[in-house]
Amino acid sequence: MKTSLLRTAAALVLVGSLAVPASAHKAWLLPSSTVLSGKDDLAVTIDAAASNDLFYFDHRPLRLDNLVITAPDGSEVKPENASTGKYRSSFDVALKAPGTYRVALVMDGVFARYKVNGEQKRWRGRADGLAKEIPADATDLVVTESARRLETFVTAGNPDEAALKPTGKGLELEPITHPNDLVANDEAEFRLLLDGKPAAGVKVEIVRGGIRYRNQLGDTTVTTGDDGVFKYTWPEAGMYWLEANVNDDKATLKEAKERRAGYAATLEVLPE
Structure with missing residues (x-):
């Protein structure tokens, strides 16, 4: 009996160690093409999902309520x-x-945890629903503001930069390259901005797609300088995903003490 219990406990520990934490789910936009030539009927199809393996559909879809597509003229x-x-x-996006073109999912919201009659509660939603959803008798209320942006970029013909102008809100990528x-084996240079200003000392994770077919994640972490700039040399062609996160006390809601700002982008690297 004792041996059986020990085996059961060991099995439970093993199952727990194999469980994938929520933070492992990567959210991304994946375009069918990023660079197109020609003049007639140009378009791309873009998928939006969160998954364990990059660019594979194995977890859940992303909602498109906050989709913003910016054309070359800023419209x-x-x-x-x-x-x-x-x-x-x-x-689909018609070019x-x-x-x-800059394609972005802009997701702003709040997360609250609180107690009612000593019982721990949680709520997640839009900022304008906070007052209505949190009970008046709630205690130990802690509110965190969240601002996250997912992006990808598509060019028809020659690339330009009009659609790439920062909005000045949250964490954003300002392309220098x-x-x-x-291009594979070339160095690229980008700047991270937080509320329109250089975000210094921020870690940026860069992962090449296709992780389902290799044993190692193969991720790289670089850190922005005082000017918010980071550089990276692409080891080979393919789709890449990069992500950065910042936690600070710059929340705009008076009820919130903390802000979590996040940014992620899907980029295509072409062969030499």
């Missing part, structure tokens, strides 16, 4: 043929004008 483009399934959302002009 907003509406997605076409948008749909959401069990594991991914998809939409009716030459230049670079154009995001649709990345």
